[in-house]
Amino acid sequence: PPSAMVLAYDALLATEVSAFTELAAKLSAAEVKEQAECVRKAFAAQREMMVAVSKCKKPSAAELQELVKPTAEQIGAVQAKVDRRSDSFNHLQAVSEAIPALGWVMVEKTPAPHVNEMWQCGAYNQTKILQQFKGKDETQVEYAKAMKQIFVALEAFVKEHHRTGLEWNPKGVAFTDFGASGTTLVPPPPAPPAAPP
Numbered sequence: 155p156p157s158a159m160v161l162a163y164d165a166l167l168a169t170e171v172s173a174f175t176e177l178a179a180k181l182s183a184a185e186v187k188e189q190a191e192c193v194r195k196a197f198a199a200q201r202e203m204m205v206a207v208s209k210c211k212k213p214s215a216a217e218l219q220e221l222v223k224p225t226a227e228q229i230g231a232v233q234a235k236v237d238r239r240s241d242s243f244n245h246l247q248a249v250s251e252a253i254p255a256l257g258w259v260m261v262e263k264t265p266a267p268h269v270n271e272m273w274q275c276g277a278y279n280q281t282k283i284l285q286q287f288k289g290k291d292e293t294q295v296e297y298a299k300a301m302k303q304i305f306v307a308l309e310a311f312v313k314e315h316h317r318t319g320l321e322w323n324p325k326g327v328a329f330t331d332f333g334a335s336g337t338t339l340v341p342p343p344p345a346p347p348a349a350p351p
Contacts, residue, residue, distance in 0.1 A: 157208040159315040163201050170300070170307040171197045177297040183242040186297075189235035189249055193304075196228035200256055206332055212322040213329035221329070222259060229253050244279040244286070248301060252276025255305050258312050262319045266312040273305035 156164070171194055178190030203221055213221065233250045240246060255272035258265040280298050287294035315321060 156205065159321070160201070160204050160208050162311055162315060163204045166304075166307050166311055167194075167197055167201060170304045174297070174300040174304050177293065177300050178245075180293050181242070181245075181297060183240075183245070185235055185237060185240055186242045186245045189232055189246055192228055192231040192235060193249060193253065196225055196232060196253060196256055197304075199224040199228050200259070203259065206329070207320050207322055208326075209323055210326045210329045210332050211324060212320075217329045218260075225256055225259070229256055244282045245297070248276040248279035248283065248298075250276075251279065252301070252305055255308060258308075258316075259320055265316055265319055266309050269305055269309040269312055273302065273309070276305070277302070 175190045175194050179187045181187070203225060206221055232253045236246045236250045237243065252273050252275060254275075255269040257272075258268045261268045280301055283298040284295060287298075
């Protein structure tokens with residue numbers, strides 16, 4: 155069975171990340187919905203990494219880079235969705251500025267503050283969404299609040315499970331044996347069905 159740490163990450167995916175993607179889908183902006191889907195994929199990729207962390211001894215720096223790559227690619231995909239001409243520029247930019255919070259896995263000693271720092275970068279544009287739609291469009295306001303909650307929850311997860319950096323499994327397998335030895339990566343839980351338009 156997955157470790158308590160992986161289960162905690164699953165809860166983050168099922169709760170905060172899921173709420174955010176559902177609200178993004180309710181806004182009449184395809185690019186916001188598409189970006190939110192990239193966010194979900196980035197967290198799902200990091201979840202795969204958490205499975206490896208729970209089962210492996212600390213890998214070499216090169217192996218760690220390899221392990222981070224799928225998450226890094228999805229962070230890039232999230233940031234590639236920013237379009238200055240979009241009516242939803244603040245939405246796209248806020249998420250783009252905050253998503254490097256997932257880079258906490260590369261921060262040694264004190265990774266949790268990195269999550270908050272990245273969120274603070276996104277908060278500038280997120281506040282603009284709140285100002286623009288407060289009292290006018292509740293779904294927009296909920297979307298902006300849900301965006302923040304992802305990073306609040308991620309910071310709490312890191313503080314709880316990886317306060318001083320990634321907690322590898324000292325009794326685990328070597329990273330090179332992981333995946334090869336039949337301990338295949340557990341697929342993430344399926345995405346919730348899309349709400350009808």
